[in-house]
Amino acid sequence: MKRKALKAALPYTLPICVGFLFLGISYGFLMRSKGFSFVYPLCMSLFIFAGSMEFVTVELLLSAFNPLHAFLLALMVNARHLFYGLSMLQKYRRTGWKKFYLIFGMCDESFSINCTVTPPPDVDRGWFMFFVTLLNHIYWVTGATLGALLGYVIHFDTTGIEFVMTALFVVMFINQWEESKDHRPALAGLGCSLVCLLIFGSSSFIVPAMALIVLSFLLGRRSLEREVDQ
Numbered sequence: 001m002k003r004k005a006l007k008a009a010l011p012y013t014l015p016i017c018v019g020f021l022f023l024g025i026s027y028g029f030l031m032r033s034k035g036f037s038f039v040y041p042l043c044m045s046l047f048i049f050a051g052s053m054e055f056v057t058v059e060l061l062l063s064a065f066n067p068l069h070a071f072l073l074a075l076m077v078n079a080r081h082l083f084y085g086l087s088m089l090q091k092y093r094r095t096g097w098k099k100f101y102l103i104f105g106m107c108d109e110s111f112s113i114n115c116t117v118t119p120p121p122d123v124d125r126g127w128f129m130f131f132v133t134l135l136n137h138i139y140w141v142t143g144a145t146l147g148a149l150l151g152y153v154i155h156f157d158t159t160g161i162e163f164v165m166t167a168l169f170v171v172m173f174i175n176q177w178e179e180s181k182d183h184r185p186a187l188a189g190l191g192c193s194l195v196c197l198l199i200f201g202s203s204s205f206i207v208p209a210m211a212l213i214v215l216s217f218l219l220g221r222r223s224l225e226r227e228v229d230q
Helices: 002-033 039-047 051-062 067-077 080-087 098-104 108-116 125-153 163-179 184-200 206-219 221-229
Strands: none
Touching: 002 039, 002 051, 002 108, 002 125, 039 051, 039 125, 051 067, 067 206, 080 108, 098 125, 108 125, 184 206
């Protein structure tokens, strides 16, 4: 049963493997360039397992200790997982002890596979989702650790390497813009971010921008639901 589930899950995760290894190596190089031992990216990728938040955590570790700011920032950056979790409640039923790891290890890529892919009839869905999550987790940990280890022997100017995560989000934004006909959510996000950037400055605008985006979506939810009903 487990072997069949692993074989069924592996092909869906291979494209993610390439992306995770590249991003993970970049993250590992970044951590090493900031003076951190390879143990830091190893443990952070293993226990945090939130790519965007791990990049942000680099600056949090180097800045003044502010637990409230760190908590709110982590909550806002990963707020989308609240909605992911709600949509997966039914799929995670009857998965036994695997449910706890599935909840912990749910990233964007694992969510997209587990939410849309129907495993073969002879493959247990619980084990299929488990191996999808586990493989993606392994790819990210491997990439981050490998990047940090390579940072010991390969030395180059890493100025701007932290932009890799920004570039990833820009590509995702462009892809969603091209695939969606309704651009209002994207424009709302850009507008809220610009307003908060002007008010709070570049060093403090992320948390209020995320809060304002969530608020604008909540306020506009009813009008969107009425349009769908019509």
